[in-house]
Amino acid sequence: MAINAETLIGYQRAEFAKSSKKRVWLFFLQLATAVPAAASVLVTDDFWVYVLAIAGFVLLVLWWRSFVGYQRTRTAAQAARRAALLIGGLGGQLTPDATLTFRRLMTVTEADAARHEKADYFATSLPPGPAKLGEMLEESAFYSAHLQALSASAMLGVLVVFAILFALMAFAALPFTDKATTLTILRIFLAILVFAMSSDVLGAYLTHRNAARDIESVRTRLQLARAGNFPLTDVLLLMGEYNLAVEGAPEGVPYTYSFSENRLNRLWAEYMGNLRQIEQQSRGRK
Template sequence: MSLSPEILVGYLRKEYKSAASHRVFLFWLQLLVALPGAISVITIDETLTYFLTIGAVVLLVIWWLAYSRYQRTRDAAETARRTALLVGGLGYKMSADETLAFRAKMTISEEEAEASIKADYYNTRIPAGPARLAEMLHESAFYTAALQKISAFAMMALFVVLVVAFAAVAFAALPYVEHATALIIMRIFLALMVFWMSTDVLGACLAHRSAAAEIERVKTRLQIARKDNYPLHDVMMIMGDYNAAVGSAPEVVPWAYDLSAPKLNRMWDEYIANVHQVVVHA
């Protein structure tokens, strides 16, 4: 059975949602991995330290398995997105071998994908061809760039808030505690800072910003290509660069789309209506 554009949208939406859930789980799992190190700073019990070490190793193994699952889910989502663009944009028909390979790479069932179908996911009425693919790319880039910017802001805010909170607690306690206790507080603070750096909150913020900037350049190139009526080779080159930018970008933070969707939907609907109006008058 061939894969329709609608079912491919269902696959990509469900796979991305699953990847986002895995990312949140990894974040909290990394916190649990760091906790034994923080607790060991304030304990001198050898037995407890022994069990904390074992617990940290077990959690590290669980984290590795969870990360592998996240990577597989993210790869599946990216494959579904690329396939949905080609099938929906160019009217590309997948061969039996490619269909089999696609299904093997997905981490969800077709029933789950069908439940996630959204008929108006790509808001374009242009017939299949380079122009339709370009418009779908532009719509995808519009939302992705905005969500990457939101994610960058969220990660920076999280980093700043937690660093300030940890620093405030540690330094506020210094005048009121003995020297040994102060050292313990500072060690706990440093252990927690290791956690935040291990989760790469700051690095994720910079990666989100870089991805947003690259995707903005993709949008500009699509606008230039529209003036030449979207040559196929140009559109395919732009799609390749867009795929690279999205594939290397961190997962968008949870709830970013849900919170921003109404505003982004209005902005895109207005933009695409204006574009079509200009084309008609031209």
């Protein structure tokens, strides 16, 4: 069965929903992996040190297996996103060979993808062509930049919460602790710091922030391309840069889209309405 643009959007949304859940699982697995390291500072019995070491190793293996699965799902989601933009924007359909390759790459079922189909996922009503692809890219960049910025704020919030909690515990315990206990607290802090400095927290904050900046830059250039009626060469080059920015960034923090969906939809509809009004006024003056 041929895959149309709406089907591709269904796969895109289903795969991203799946990878988002896997990212949450990875986050808690990584946090759990840091717990044995922190607990080992307090444990002096040899038996329990071995238990903690084994637990840490098992959790690390679980994290690695989960990470591999997450990467596979995310790769599938990005492939569906690229295909949805190209087929939806320029028209046409996948060849039988490309369809087979696409089906094999996906990690969700056809039924799951069908449940995630959304006919009005993109607001553009233009006919297939460079202009439609340009508008779809601009809309996608608008949402992605905002979601990456929100994700950066969320990850920064996690870091701040960790810092505040540790500071409160340290200051609360300070009057009642001797030098040895203070050193133990510092060792625990250093163990937790390994988690905080990992790519799922501090690194994620930095990459989310940089991705938001890069995607916004692409959107600005798409606005300039709109003035020239979206030349195909410009649109394809900008799509390549957009793909690079999006795929180099971590998955958006779960629930950021549902949290801000209504507001972003309203802002985009207002933006497109203003553009259409300006275009009509320009044609009227001619």
